Amino acid sequence: MSEVRRLEVLRAIVEDYVHSREPVGSKALVERHHLGVSSATIRNDMAALEEEGLIVAPHTSSGRIPTDKGYRLFVDRISDVKPLSSAERRAIQTLLDGAGDLDDVMDRTVRLLSQLTNQVAVIQYPHLGRAKVRHIEFVLLAPRQVLVVLIADNGKVEQRVIRLPEDIAEADLADLRTALLGTLAGVPLTEVEAKLAAGVPGVAAAQDEALRTLSAELVHLSVPTREERILMAGTANLARSTGDFPLSISPILEALEEQVVMLRLLSEMQLDARGVSVKIGSEVPYNSLSGTSVVATGYGPDASAKVGVLGPTRMDYPTTMAAVRAVARYLSRILAG
Structure with missing residues (x-):
């Protein structure tokens, strides 16, 4: 038996079943x-x-469907x-290029x-x-009022309006x-406090009070937030695929809503070649x-955070993998600024 042909038959069964949702028979393959x-x-x-456990016959059909x-x-x-x-790539670029802050990008x-x-898309x-x-x-809003922005x-982007202990000129604020x-x-954000504690060279003594206030706010803004958070869209797509799940989709929806399971899963997934x-x-x-x-990939400066999709095993894997990877690349490019 030809190994190459056997794999071609498996490929054909997977592709036909993914697109038709019907068990595939030998006549249809020919x-x-x-x-x-x-x-x-x-x-x-x-x-x-x-026999190898790669396909199986559902009870009501002579055709075959793929196994896990x-x-x-x-x-x-x-x-x-x-x-x-090219149309899909333009759509990705157009939508993501128009985003504002990080929440909007996500x-x-x-x-x-x-x-x-x-x-279901998850990030x-x-x-x-x-x-x-x-x-x-630093944006001077009033003689003692400053908008502090940390990117x-x-x-x-983290920002907050603070009040300085005394008036400050725009030129002095620019120097700080x-x-x-x-x-x-x-x-690294985790080292901001220690770095500031070691001193900031080039600051005049007259600016010490303003420096202390601004430094304290930068430390506050640098404290990591949303370290463990995901965002989802498209859960309604699961309802349109109920026939693909042998049991109720309720446990899936509950796992997605709680987020903890998906966070762990995404963190554990290792990228292939x-x-x-x-x-x-x-x-x-x-x-x-x-x-x-679940199909996922990393994004960002160190690709440690993941973006991906979740759906039934009867999934168009090549198209899904391409979409996930393309979106992650555009996202990384935008965040790199």
Whole structure:
């Protein structure tokens, strides 16, 4: 028996079942795919695939559908992730380029990914503890009132209006900004307090009070927030796929709502050589999600935070993997600024 042909038969079964949701028989394979052999030969190939646990016959049909093991072999045999169309790439760029702050970027990302894949899209907020200071800005609103802005290299913007102990001129405020930015640029957020405690060179004694107040606020703004938070979109897509889940979708919805399970799962997923991670059905280590598949990839400066989709195992894996990876790349580019 030809190993190459056997894998072609498996690929054809996966593709047909994903698009039709109907069990696939040997006659349909011969009619729809140019496999170059007879129905009898295809039946022999299918029997071998079934013996290996790669396909299975549902009770009510003579056709076959892929098992989790079959999907895994199919996914592993995807030699390269195909690129998105130019229209899809333009849509991603247009939507994400118009985003404002980090919350807006995250919201646009999950909505876009859900629309591209027709699955539940999930994004993990950037790990702020690993982020570094990219920019500082002080805006004088009144003689003693200043808007303090801290921008991290993962796109996070923190800002707050504070009151200084005494009046300050714009030129003096600009000097303080220059001194503080020179001290903190490229410093991890977790080290801001220690760095400031070591001193800020180039500041006149007359500006010590303002420096202390501004430094204290920068320390406050640098404290990591949203370290453990995810955002989702497209949960309604699960309701349209209820036929793909043997049991109720309620446990899946509950796991998504609680977020803890998805946070753990995304954090544990390791990227393969193609830059994506795929967990299929029984491979998902949480019972509530064991009937689903998850496709994810990393994004951001160190690719430690994940973005991905969750859906039924009957998923268009090549298209989904391409969409997830493309969106992550645009997102990383935007956050790099």
